[in-house]
Amino acid sequence: MRGFSIDFSESVTKYVPPREKVWRTIGEPRLLIIASYEMRVAVEPLSPSSSRLTISIVYELPRSGFWRIVGLVLVRSYSRSCLRRMCRDTQRVLEVTSTVRA
Numbered sequence: 410m411r412g413f414s415i416d417f418s419e420s421v422t423k424y425v426p427p428r429e430k431v432w433r434t435i436g437e438p439r440l441l442i443i444a445s446y447e448m449r450v451a452v453e454p455l456s457p458s459s460s461r462l463t464i465s466i467v468y469e470l471p472r473s474g475f476w477r478i479v480g481l482v483l484v485r486s487y488s489r490s491c492l493r494r495m496c497r498d499t500q501r502v503l504e505v506t507s508t509v510r511a
Contacts, residue, residue, distance in 0.1 A: 415440050428452055442480050442487045443468040450499060460503065464495050 417438035423431035433447035434440075446468040453461040466488050470480040 413441055442483050444471045445469050462499055464492050466491060
């Protein structure tokens, strides 16, 4: 990312296809804005033609130093950006899935 090295691994902690997926960073992730995170995507059918999508992120800021200050300043816009991207990606997958089933 813009000349900075990041390194992280993730593990799925809950998977209920096609309704819910939860995953989190494992080990000691090397990220910039946040230290670690857990993300959740859940799809709740409301009717045959509509669903409710819930996406969440729980994160920890870097513990100290310069990156903690950067995290404090940028974490809201960064997490919103991640959540928006996930909403778009999930919508695309759901649209393709519903088209294939029809």
